[in-house]
Amino acid sequence: MQARNEILGSADVIDWFAxxxxxxxxxxxxxxxxxxxxxxxxxxxxxxxxxxxxNFPVSQSVKKVAAALAAGCSIILKGPEEAPxxxxxxxxxxxDAGLPPGAVGxxxxxxxxxxxxxxxxxxxxxxTLTGSIAVGRAVAALAGRHLKPLTLELGGHAPAIVxxxxxxxxxxxxxxxxxFMNAGQVCLAxxxxxxxxxxxxxxxDRFRELAQRLRVDAGRLPNVDMGPLAxxxxxxxxxxxxxxAVKHGAAVECGGQRIERPGYFYAPTVLSDVPVAARAMNEExxxxxxLFRAFDTLDEAIAEANRLPYGLASYLFTRSIAxxxxxxxxxEAACRREPHLRIEH
Numbered sequence: 153m154q155a156r157n158e159i160l161g162s163a164d165v166i167d168w169f170a171x172x173x174x175x176x177x178x179x180x181x182x183x184x185x186x187x188x189x190x191x192x193x194x195x196x197x198x199x200x201x202x203x204x205x206x207n208f209p210v211s212q213s214v215k216k217v218a219a220a221l222a223a224g225c226s227i228i229l230k231g232p233e234e235a236p237x238x239x240x241x242x243x244x245x246x247x248d249a250g251l252p253p254g255a256v257g258x259x260x261x262x263x264x265x266x267x268x269x270x271x272x273x274x275x276x277x278x279x280t281l282t283g284s285i286a287v288g289r290a291v292a293a294l295a296g297r298h299l300k301p302l303t304l305e306l307g308g309h310a311p312a313i314v315x316x317x318x319x320x321x322x323x324x325x326x327x328x329x330x331x332f333m334n335a336g337q338v339c340l341a342x343x344x345x346x347x348x349x350x351x352x353x354x355x356x357d358r359f360r361e362l363a364q365r366l367r368v369d370a371g372r373l374p375n376v377d378m379g380p381l382a383x384x385x386x387x388x389x390x391x392x393x394x395x396x397a398v399k400h401g402a403a404v405e406c407g408g409q410r411i412e413r414p415g416y417f418y419a420p421t422v423l424s425d426v427p428v429a430a431r432a433m434n435e436e437x438x439x440x441x442x443l444f445r446a447f448d449t450l451d452e453a454i455a456e457a458n459r460l461p462y463g464l465a466s467y468l469f470t471r472s473i474a475x476x477x478x479x480x481x482x483x484e485a486a487c488r489r490e491p492h493l494r495i496e497h
Contacts (some may be wrong), residue, residue, distance in 0.1 A: 154333060155371065162214040162242070173222030196224035197301070198277030201270040203263070203291065204239070205283050206232035206382065207337045212282050213239050216492040217246070217256055225278070227259040231267050234382060267291055273296050279303070282339075285436075305339070307436040308464030309389035313344035313479065316350050316449070318469035324358040327467065332366060332378050332420050334438035337386070340465045343437055345444045346453045352446040356424055359442065361407045363420040367409055381439060390418055390439040393432040397443070402426040407440070434460065450478055458484045 178193035202216040209232055220227040233238035243258045259266065271279055271294045279295045280303040281288060288306040295302040314323050327342050347355050366377040381387050387410065394408050407421030418440055426433055426443040433443060447453040457466055466485040470476060 158208055158211050162211045165211065165214050166218045169218035169222040173224075178222065194223075198225060198254045199275050200225050200278045201273075201276045202227055203230045203267065203279075203281040203283060203287075204232060206234035207339075208336055209235035209238035210242050213242060216282075217242075218281050221251075221255060226255050226257075228259065228270060228276075230263070230270070231258055231260055233260055233263075236260055240311040263287075263475050264290075267294060267455070271295055271300060276300065281305070284465055296351060306464070307438070307462060308339040308341070308469060309344065309434075309436050309462035310340060310342045310459050310465040310485075311344045311346055311453075311483075313447075313457065313469070314345070314347045314351070314355055314449075315468075315470040315471040315472065316348040317471045317475075318348075318351070319471070320351060320355050320358055323469040324355060324362055327469075328359055329468075331442050332363065332440050335378050335381055335418070337382060337438050339436075339438075342467050343441070343443060344433065344456065346447050346456055347444060348453075349446040349448055352444075356405065356422070356444055359444075360422050363422050363442070365407050366420050368417055368419065370415070378420060378440065380418075381418055384416060386439060387416045390421075390437060390441060393430075393435065393437055393439075393441060394421060394423070397423050397426050397430040397432045400427045400430040402430060402443075402482060405444075428456075428459075431488065436481040450475060454479060454482050458482075 156282065176194040178191060181190040181192065182188050189273055200216070200220045202213070202220070204212045204216065207261060209301040213229055213231065217227055217229060219357070229239060229243070239258055243256055246256055267290070270276055271291070277300070279291065279300050281291045285306045288304045292304065312327050327345070330338075330340070331342050333341065345359070367375060368378045369376045371379040381390065391410070394404070398404060398408075402423040403425055405422040405424050407419035408423070409419055411417040411419050420440045422442045423432070424444045426445055428434075445456070447456065463485050466483050468476065468479045
């Protein structure tokens, strides 16, 4: 179901960018003197080099390809080696729909070599990457060396703040869905669960019950809620984070271990009372790992939410307009723009 939704959503993204392309208007700006006006118009920047990840191979690629095409730019897509067929089929669909030859290119291979060649090439006028922070730093350094404009979407460590007045059933359901989608291998996934102390245990129990009910198996099978981790490196990384958190005093509410069957299946894991010193509270888990801490004041929750340099997304559940305003104004997420919020009225 998650894979099907990705494809359907990707088709919607193409429609959206196609319509937005009709609204790339310029502006008439008053000049410094009454007799002059400044005119602006939007023009294609030129060929784009795009690097996309494996976790959503179609939707992440579509966002870059559709945006470039709508703006009148050609694009060379470096697809993920872990899921090559998905991008290939997407490009084939575009070709079958009548896309002009050369408008979209697709290649695979050694990522550092491809990045060095493409970014340095004089024909490339813009670079875009969705990936890890480590890869983002390397690509940003290359783009800076060649003075190429750059768009990055990197890792996350999203806080999820649940206030005392929240609808706990709704919050647990929505956050569990977001946490364990794609086995937690989602940069927007909520990771640090910051729960108001009066409802901490109640919410934690609700969330744990939902995690324990998830059916974990191969995605091709019916009624599966969560699939495996991508590879052995992910499994080893998650287990190391869990072991470290327990060593620092966290309690395992559920999961915390591999599911014994062929493949990289890891149990949905909930840890409570995780100290800030634990590695998992500071490094992006990128797996089915939910970290719980209680807070006494909203100021405390916001301070923890802003503690890390990650700022991709954040979540808030509350019925209070005052709480919503406080979080919206003070939290640093989505490049210091407004965070992803779920507001209950």
